[in-house]
Amino acid sequence: MADEQLDVPLNAIRAFVSIARERGVTRAARSLGMTQSSVSRYLANLEDYLGAKLIQRRGRDTELTEFGRLFATVVTEPLDTICYTAQRMRRRPQREVNRIVVRTSLTTLAYTLLVPNIQAFSKEYGGAIVDIVNSLSPPAAGDGFDVLITRDLSVIEPADQWELYSEQLVCVGASALVAGKGPSTINAAPMLTITSRPDILPTWLRAMNLTPADIHSGARYDHHYLALPAIANGNCLLVAPEIIVSHLIRDGLVTVIPGTRVPSGMVYRVYAVDRSGNPQLARLFCRWLVRLFRQNSAGSA
Structure with a gap:
């Protein structure tokens, strides 16, 4: 007779994933x-099925075991x-639109990497619609977004987060x-300055181990996306995050000067906020974005 315990307890796995995500039963x-x-x-059924403890309680707190x-x-x-796939393939009208x-x-990152x-x-993901909005102001709980991509803003509300990229600067x-x-070559051509990121050049x-006296100051641009065409077509240099010039490097329009790659200390992150109206699609987008960043980081190295 077949052992019923061989059936994978999918509902129990779903409950456990929620425990892990919410950090408590x-x-x-x-x-x-x-x-x-x-x-x-x-949870008890899943632990019995796996033959291992998944969580441990410390007072009122719940923590995952190493196996968990x-x-x-x-x-x-x-x-x-x-x-997500099951919801999208339901054969009846859905209340939620396949949109985030x-x-x-x-x-600049949205212009050079995300939008293309x-x-x-x-x-x-089945024709999912992604609306993209840009804002430099700190996000608030009442703002209508599902996913936040940022380098310098913080999310104070509950959200899942992924690290996308540890910023590398290149000339x-x-x-x-x-x-x-x-x-x-660094002192053989003028160096453009980006006023929206005054931290980059210093x-x-x-x-x-250089000083401003070691370079020739060039024109000033408000944003990187304004300077990129000037670099690709002119006799000037630019220090920029490698991720936003990766497409120009890949297409052979610009070249990284050897020995000029340095970390900036900035980290790009993406957040899927818990209050999202479409949380599964939001998390799938975040994981897709992680893969996209990895591909572009590898391609520009």
Whole structure:
């Protein structure tokens, strides 16, 4: 006779993923619209199925065991994908539109990386619509967005977060200007200044053990996206985050001067806020964005 325990307890896995995400049985029950006893029963059934403890209680707090953290990491993304796909394929009218709002404080990044690739996400996830808005102001709980992409803003409300990119600064110039040349090229052409990121050039100079006297100051631009065409087509240099010039590097329009890559100390993150009207699609978008950043970081190295 078949052993019933061989059937994978999917409802119990869903309850456990909610416990891991909400950091507690009570909050998970509230999130799932279930009783606390039902969630606890699902947890017990899953632990019995796996033969291992998934959580440990320390007073009123609930923490995942090492095995629990590993299991949550492995099953969370596939479960979100299954739930999202099942909702999208329901054969009846849905109340929720297959749509999310992505807010970003990184205008140039949106222009150079996000927008050109957004249709790939839409195609991968059944025609999902992604609205993109830009704002430099700190986000508030009443703002209408599902995902926040930022380098310098903080989210004070509950949200899942992913690290996208540890910012690397590079000095670039038109390939015809700097290709095959070394760091001595730095003082052979004017260096553009970006007024919206006044921290970049001083940070890069310190890391390179240089002073402002070691470079030729060039024109000033408000934003990187205004300076990129000037760099690709002119006799000038620019220190910029590598991620926003990766497409120009890949297309052979600009070249990184060897030995000029340094970390800025800034970290790009993406947040899927808990109050999102479409939380599964928001989390899927965040994971897709992590993959996109990895591909572009590898391609520009």
